[in-house]
Amino acid sequence: MADSPDRSDSDPDEEIMRATYRALREHGYADLTVKRIADEYGKSTAAIHYHYDTKDNLLAAFLDYVLGRFKDSVHEVETTDPEQRLELLLDQLLVELEDHRDLLIAMLEMRSQAPYKETFSERFQQNDEYVRYLLETVIAQGIEAGAFAEVDPDHVARALMTIVDGARTREVVLEGDALATARQTADEYVTAVLLEDEP
Amino acid sequence: MADSPDRSDSDPDEEIMRATYRALREHGYADLTVKRIADEYGKSTAAIHYHYDTKDNLLAAFLDYVLGRFKDSVHEVETTDPEQRLELLLDQLLVELEDHRDLLIAMLEMRSQAPYKETFSERFQQNDEYVRYLLETVIAQGIEAGAFAEVDPDHVARALMTIVDGARTREVVLEGDALATARQTADEYVTAVLLEDEP
Structure with a gap:
């Protein structure tokens, strides 16, 4: 952003x-x-x-705004090759955040309040569903095209989002290279699970 | 707990x-x-x-207490077979938390304050280092015993903790089966990365 x-x-x-x-x-x-x-x-x-x-309504609108910005940036990913498109999506979910640690800090604070604030909870749920939909779509396209193994796209999307959310939390809470570690982990996971039948 | x-x-x-x-x-x-x-x-x-x-000193002591309890539970893992021991550690990091969502909520709130509170930050860093040390040790033992592929134990431990932390965040912020998804993801990752040369 x-x-x-x-x-x-x-x-x-x-x-x-x-x-x-x-x-x-x-x-x-x-x-x-x-x-x-x-x-x-x-x-x-x-x-x-x-x-x-209210401040909460403003912040709910802000979460919609952040998702909107993310959607805009995703629309810039023009490649339709499934493997390449998945890589670019993962880059946007992880690598692009490297310069935005202060936003990650504020987002983690808001995420931690989701159990207490319905307006936050709804947005995070929607954001997650949207990103998983993008991942599932590209995974399903890759399976269709014979580029990916016949996996459950829903599970693989959730697995990748687990890695993404782990990185975002670790980047805030711990020292070190959490985003780069997660990017590598996501690549290893994709290679093992989606490309297992590839040469 | x-x-x-x-x-x-x-x-x-x-x-x-x-x-x-x-x-x-x-x-x-x-x-x-x-x-x-x-x-x-x-x-x-x-x-x-x-x-x-102060309340912060009490909470710092509480984080030490939680780590102590975790260490006690780890000492109960008596098996020395690397593959089995790694599975049991992952169970303790993920499955055991299923009945403790309210603790996960409070911990995520504290984690989100780590950038502002040195006493919290230090504890989370120490906890993470301790758990990664346990994971690294069992991975190194597995490599030594020829049961695991020759990976970088430090990276694999960080990758597994990324999955663990992602699950803990998602369990709090989102609906659904975040811990079970992550447990399966960790298994897939371990199979792909550590057991790749196994029959």
Whole structure:
């Protein structure tokens, strides 16, 4: 996710989302206030509340926004070769996050609140379903094309998301190269499970 | 981790740790107060503060306690056959948690605070190093015995912990069978990477 994409600044929702992103990166979720988002937005808290009545609603919209940005970036993956497409998806899920540790920190804080906040829980569930749908689709296409072994696409998508979510948690909680380790692990898993009959 | 192990009730530290565990299960990390721990302990907050000067110090001690309990349970794994021992370790890291979703929720909340709290960060780092050491040791023994392929034990241990941490996060954030999916994923990974030369 780029800091300052060249988009029209006339859309208040887009501007508020970008202000929320900057405030989350700077303060983290626990110390996030509408005041701090308003400061990043350059307007009053009333200007924020005009669009979003509570902080939780704003953050729910932010999670939708993050998913939307992710969807946009996925649409840029133009290759239709299943093996290559799967690699590029895994790159986007893991490698692209290397410069966004502060966003990963804020997202993990929000994820940890999912059991208490239905609005968060729904979004994380939807995001996960969407990404698994992308993975399942490319896996099913690879099986169809004879490029992948005849696996259960649902299980393999869940397995890959387990590796992705493990990396995202470890990148926040522990020192070290969690994303690179996970990228290698995902490759080993794909090679073993999907390409097992390949030469 | 059992709720009420049959231990001596005369050790105040042990009693406070068990009270902390119950308070965390009931209220979660964000709503945890020393008062609520004291209520579980059946004594005043002063009685807690006599042993732990701050809530964070108490929680740091709690993380040490959880690791201690985990170490105790690992010592019960008596088999020395590398393949079997690795399976049992993975069971303890994944399957044993199925009845402890409320503990997983509280732990994920604490993990998400690691970037802000050095005392938490240090403990999670130590826990991870300890578990990886156990995994590395059994992998190295398996290689030595000719039961496992000649892999890098450090990488394989990190890969397995990525799967474990992914499952723990997904179990909290998402619906579904995250621990069972991860257990199967870990098995597939072990079979592919460690047992690749086996018949």
